Amino acid sequence: xxxxxxxxxxxxxxxxxxxxxxxxxxxxxxxxxxxxxxxxxxxxxxxxxxxxxxxxxxxxxxxxxxxxxxxxxxxxxxxxxxxxxxxxxxxxxxxxxxxxxxxxxxxxxxxxxxxxxxxxxxxxxxxxxxxxxxxxxxxxxxxxxxxxxxxxxxxxxxxxxxxxxxxxxxxxxxxxxxxxxxxxxxxxxxxxxxxxxxxxxxxxxxxxxxxxxxxxxxxxxxxxxxxxxxxxxxxxxxxxxxxxxxxxxxxxxxxxxxxxxxxxxxxxxxxxxxxxxxxxxxxxxxxxxxxxxxxxxxxxxxxxxxxxxxxxxxxxx
Amino acid sequence: xxxxxxxxxxxxxxxxxxxxxxxxxxxxxxxxxxxxxxxxxxxxxxxxxxxxxxxxxxxxxxxxxxxxxxxxxxxxxxxxxxxxxxxxxxxxxxxxxxxxxxxxxxxxxxxxxxxxxxxxxxxxxxxxxxxxxxxxxxxxxxxxxxxxxxxxxxxxxxxxxxxxxxxxxxxxxxxxxxxxxxxxxxxxxxxxxxxxxxxxxxxxxxxxxxxxxxxxxxxxxxxxxxxxxxxxxxxxxxxxxxxxxxxxxxxxxxxxxxxxxxxxxxxxxxxxxxxxxxxxxxxxxxxxxxxxxxxxxxxxxxxxxxxxxxxxxxxxx
Numbered sequence: 001x002x003x004x005x006x007x008x009x010x011x012x013x014x015x016x017x018x019x020x021x022x023x024x025x026x027x028x029x030x031x032x033x034x035x036x037x038x039x040x041x042x043x044x045x046x047x048x049x050x051x052x053x054x055x056x057x058x059x060x061x062x063x064x065x066x067x068x069x070x071x072x073x074x075x076x077x078x079x080x081x082x083x084x085x086x087x088x089x090x091x092x093x094x095x096x097x098x099x100x101x102x103x104x105x106x107x108x109x110x111x112x113x114x115x116x117x118x119x120x121x122x123x124x125x126x127x128x129x130x131x132x133x134x135x136x137x138x139x140x141x142x143x144x145x146x147x148x149x150x151x152x153x154x155x156x157x158x159x160x161x162x163x164x165x166x167x168x169x170x171x172x173x174x175x176x177x178x179x180x181x182x183x184x185x186x187x188x189x190x191x192x193x194x195x196x197x198x199x200x201x202x203x204x205x206x207x208x209x210x211x212x213x214x215x216x217x218x219x220x221x222x223x224x225x226x227x228x229x230x231x232x233x234x235x236x237x238x239x240x241x242x243x244x245x246x247x248x249x250x251x252x253x254x255x256x257x258x259x260x261x262x263x264x265x266x267x268x269x270x271x272x273x274x275x276x277x278x279x280x281x282x283x284x285x286x287x288x289x290x291x292x293x294x295x296x297x298x299x300x301x302x303x304x305x306x307x308x309x310x311x312x313x314x315x316x317x
Numbered sequence: 318x319x320x321x322x323x324x325x326x327x328x329x330x331x332x333x334x335x336x337x338x339x340x341x342x343x344x345x346x347x348x349x350x351x352x353x354x355x356x357x358x359x360x361x362x363x364x365x366x367x368x369x370x371x372x373x374x375x376x377x378x379x380x381x382x383x384x385x386x387x388x389x390x391x392x393x394x395x396x397x398x399x400x401x402x403x404x405x406x407x408x409x410x411x412x413x414x415x416x417x418x419x420x421x422x423x424x425x426x427x428x429x430x431x432x433x434x435x436x437x438x439x440x441x442x443x444x445x446x447x448x449x450x451x452x453x454x455x456x457x458x459x460x461x462x463x464x465x466x467x468x469x470x471x472x473x474x475x476x477x478x479x480x481x482x483x484x485x486x487x488x489x490x491x492x493x494x495x496x497x498x499x500x501x502x503x504x505x506x507x508x509x510x511x512x513x514x515x516x517x518x519x520x521x522x523x524x525x526x527x528x529x530x531x532x533x534x535x536x537x538x539x540x541x542x543x544x545x546x547x548x549x550x551x552x553x554x555x556x557x558x559x560x561x562x563x564x565x566x567x568x569x570x571x572x573x574x575x576x577x578x579x580x581x582x583x584x585x586x587x588x589x590x591x592x593x594x595x596x597x598x599x600x601x602x603x604x605x606x607x608x609x610x611x612x613x614x615x616x617x618x619x620x621x622x623x624x625x626x627x628x629x630x631x632x633x634x
Contacts, residue, residue: 087552092552092553095552095553095576095577097528145577149577211414226570235404235409235412236409236412241570241573241574242574243574244570244571244574244575245570245571246571247569248567248568248569249567249568249569249570250565250566250567250568251565251566251567251568251570252564252565252566253543253558253561253562253566253568253582254561254562254563255582256558256580256582257558257559257560257561257582257583257584258561258582258584259412259582260412260462260466260581260582260583260584261582262579262580262581262582263573263579263580263581263582264577264579264580265570265572265573265574265575265576265577265578265579265580266574266577267574267575267577
């Protein structure tokens with residue numbers, strides 16, 4: 001079978017033996033998979049990653065212990081938790097200290113023709129959701145995670161900083177929740193996607209409103225963006241950190257303390273609310289897909305995904 | 318009257334005209350006042366401060382519009398709020414954007430023989446509290462602020478990093494609240510004060526327990542301390558930022574995001590719980606007083622307050 005491999009900053013596609021299916025896991029044929037910024041970071045050598053990346057996917061179950069899965073089209077939660085620790089007992093396997101993570105930590109990812117994942121990680125895809133759209137369940141769940149962590153009242157005005165893939169999902173999730181979203185970005189074309197979905201968009205000029213929002217989501221992926229998010233937050237307000245930055249970030253903690261601002265780190269989320277939002281059409285992802293490229297041309301797909309102005313690049317098997 | 322003046326990094330004591338009492342304000346004779354780390358930072362030139370510092374004090378009311386104040390021994394909240402904005406309406410004058418702050422922002426401080434403060438800022442000192450102890454009401458209120466911001470259950474295990482003046486108050490406040498406090502510090506003598514108050518103390522060696530606490534309070538005043546606090550926090554846990562650092566702090570945001578940690582900036586607090594804790598003897602401050610020095614010798618007092626191993630230095634009129 002074909003599998004993408006990252007090593008020494010380069011992307012290659014090679015032929016590999018199919019994976020062995022462990023008990024309790026399903027063998028899945030990948031249909032489509034999405035390239036995420038994390039994959040681009042793995043390519044740049046963060047986490048010392050080597051191997052097959054890919055954690056946003058849709059697939060068809062070929063083999064499973066529970067035969068009712070066979071033939072089903074599924075998405076899969078990416079954290080392979082131990083199932084026995086205090087975190088797993090709380091339903092927070094996403095924080096299991098022994099977890100492996102699909103395509104990121106110790107478990108080969110979805111950028112290959114066949115993959116395995118524990119059956120308990122799988123979710124059937126409702127018929128109403130197109131295959132290419134279901135690939136967004138994982139990042140959409142990450143956007144939904146905000147609402148599991150912070151009690152944002154309906155009607156609240158929320159600033160979302162960033163008009164990239166994740167920022168555009170976050171804006172929609174918060175709007176679907178009933179918030180009044182102000183989406184800030186630096187890219188006219190990307191902001192237009194939000195505007196077309198009836199979100200109030202604002203170009204980031206030099207200055208942004210100071211101490212203006214009770215809730216600010218930073219999805220810029222830059223330390224300058226995070227600093228800006230903090231200045232935009234009202235006293236006793238909250239900044240939700242929705243994008244990873246590497247290395248030490250230079251932050252001014254004085255306004256955080258003086259204005260008693262809360263910074264909330266936020267990562268993966270539950271799949272259920274994301275599936276519901278796609279099924280009901282309250283979140284739309286079609287306009288976020290820039291290109292669909294065959295797995296065999298993954299090298300080109302990674303290059304495209306890293307190009308300015310490009311949003312989601314999907315691989316298909 | 319005598320007044321301390323900070324200018325160009327130097328401390329002087331000079332004779333000044335007594336302050337004019339504005340309507341609604343009390344004229345107060347300072348009895349004792351405490352030198353806080355913020356005062357030492359003002360001396361170092363932060364905030365471009367020039368003038369009379371001092372925001373921890375006990376005084377006797379000499380004149381007031383409401384004559385029932387006259388002759389009373391009082392402490393005073395340090396934020397002079399406008400009384401009319403959305404923050405003031407919520408009882409959060411501490412965040413009023415137009416506020417002046419006693420001895421810090423646009424209102425001369427308490428390191429002088431006579432000072433003024435709005436009558437609504439004043440609190441009578443219960444008879445059971447000694448004058449020198451009541452000086453601690455302001456920093457103790459800042460320690461209590463943690464409980465207004467974070468819902469820490471009784472019985473929770475909380476790590477307090479730092480064995481300075483504020484750290485030792487925070488440890489006591491959390492213990493009085495019913496938490497199991499682990500107080501971490503680098504100074505045997507200071508940790509002994511906490512140990513004598515039945516707090517579980519631990520010397521910070523190179524390594525501290527990783528991902529071990531749901532609640533961590535950083536009262537170290539150093540960016541290295543804050544980084545360490547983050548590593549000690551469990552997934553979904555919280556770090557309360559209880560000490561200001563100047564300039565840009567280098568932080569690794571990756572563990573904050575991956576472990577979904579919340580960072581909570583925390584500053585001034587309400588005086589009521591602090592007065593109650595001192596009155597009932599559940600917080601003890603006698604052992605935190607290193608020296609009591611006359612106002613006229615403020616220069617020496619500032620030097621002593623900055624010396625290693627010294628805790629609170631009080632000025633008396």
